[in-house]
Amino acid sequence: MNKKIIKLQIVIIVGFLFYFNFASASVVINEFVSHPNSGEQEWVELRNTGDSPVDLTGWKLTELSSPNKDNQTENDLLSLSGIIDDILVFDVGESKLNDAGDSIGLYNGSVLADRVTYGSDSTVKNYSIDLVASTIGKSGALISGSWQANQDPTKNLPNLDSNNSNENTNEIVNSNSNVNSNSSSSFTKKEPVVLKITTKIISPKIVTAGIPFCISSLTNTNRDETYTFGRFVWNFGDGMMSQKNNSETFKYLYEYPGDYALTLSYFATSFSKIPESTDRVIIKVVPAEIFISGTGDINDPFIEINNKSNYEVDLSGWVLTASRYYFNFPEGMILLPNKTVKLSPKITGFTKDDLDNITITNSNKEIVATYPLQPKTAVKSYTSSKNISNNLVPLDNKTDPTPEDSQVINLNDLGASAGNSGLNSS
Incomplete structure (x- = not known):
């Protein structure tokens, strides 16, 4: 094939993809009426904020089937068509949108281009609220980049500033000859904020092999909204992945030292095929090189612990x-x-008789150090066929490795001694 033809085809494809993404970003929801007067239809108004016309073929509007339910689904409201230069209004019918609250989505194919959610946390669950529900006959309008409820509808016209009165609205609409000449002074031309969603992984960058650590995420928009629900797809880079429907904190552990790519893809809905945003961090997993390097004598029965690695080790939840x-x-x-570090017997409560056999177990109940030195033996072992539940550790999984509370010496009980503990020497 001629090289010039191939280059031309590449240019055309790249140009199409660029136009597709640009078009999605330039068309926004501008105004809507979800609770019209009797006999009137609900409608949604779109605005093209770009400089070029956009073909809406393949675009659609969606709404929620049961906004006040935890497990609602997003339904197609209307398939769109036509060319939008500036403003275009679509009548969506009667009783399609929920009066008390709903979420209107604008999609270019399967890609979310814009969304507006009205109501309250009780009438619309799992979505961030942009504005309250408007009363009958009033509209929700995007004014100066912010959604405002209970506005006088300006169907097929630029949105009025919220300070304009009904009288000014009627005068402008009825005086067709003066619309063009007075529009710059009578209307406040808004600059819509094009929806941009970002997600960020919140996790330590260096962790210890075999030790659970906390992972969470933050997903927000350039409209100061925070999304806590959706589809969160995690890939841990060690052959494991997990899907969650919220951004709650959870725990994970890596079995072996190494560098792992931890990725997160956020999908606004369960049927979205392309993520709205992604993030990626590198987790460095280091071995726990902890050793019991020595003990004291009968006069000072301390225990000495040594960290031979080049990284800090968090001993929270570990047991001696x-x-x-x-x-x-x-x-x-x-x-x-x-x-x-030396652990004083004044803190541990240990005597010389306690130092004949010492072990340190980590928060995952694995033995990491012994004294006298012995081969490390894992209390909990895994096989290569384990499922993800072994690595995903519930936050409430706080099972104490100690057999009886009466045998635990706590820092807050420095006065404890073998004589008043009720325990006999072994």
Whole structure:
């Protein structure tokens, strides 16, 4: 095939894709009436904020089937067509939109171009509210980039400033000869804010292998909206993935050291095929090189712990097990890289008799260190065929590895001793 023809085809394809994305960004929902006067139809007005006409073939409007239900679905409201240069109004029928609250979506194929949600948190669930529901005969209008309820409808005309009176509205509509000459002074030309959705992964960048850590996300828009519901598709980069319908915090663990690409794709609806936004971070997973490097004597039975790695290790939820007692490392205790810390018997409550056999288990109940030095043995083992539930750790999974509360020596109970604990020496 002629090289010039191939280059021309490439230019045409690139130009089409650019135009497709630009067109989606330039057409917005401008005004709507969801509760019209008796005998009138509901309508949605679109505006082209770009400089070029847009063909609406393949576009559609959607609404929610049961806005006040937790598990609502998004239904097609109207298939669109025609060329939009500036403003174009579509009558959608009667009793299609919910009077108390609904969410109107504008789609270019399967790509969400714009959305407006009206009502309250009780009438529309799982969607961010843009404005309250308007009363009968009034419209919701985008004015100076913000949605305003209970406006006098300006169907097929630029939206009025919210300070304009009904009298001015009637005068402008009825004086057709003066519409063009007075439009610049009588109307406030809005500059619509084109919807842009961004999502951000919230996670530590360095974690320890075998230790659960918290992951969450923040999805918001350039209209100061925060989306907490939708379809959140996580890929952890280690062969695991998870789909969630909200942005609640959860826990995950990586089995082995290494660098992993953690990605998140946010879809506004369950049937969306193209994500509205994505994010990606690199998680560095390091080994837990923790060792019990020494103990004291009968006069000072301390325990010395050494971190031989080049990274900090969070000991929150870890347990130090001696011959007779347990000691819980307090929340937020950090062992610095390549550093050693001595645990005083005044804090642990241990005596020399407790130091014959010592183990340290992490928050996932795995043995990471022993004294005297022994091969590490995992209390909890996994197989390669485990499912994702083994790595996704519920936030309320706080099972204490200690067998009995009476055997736990806590930092807040420094006066505890073997004599008054009710336990006999082994």
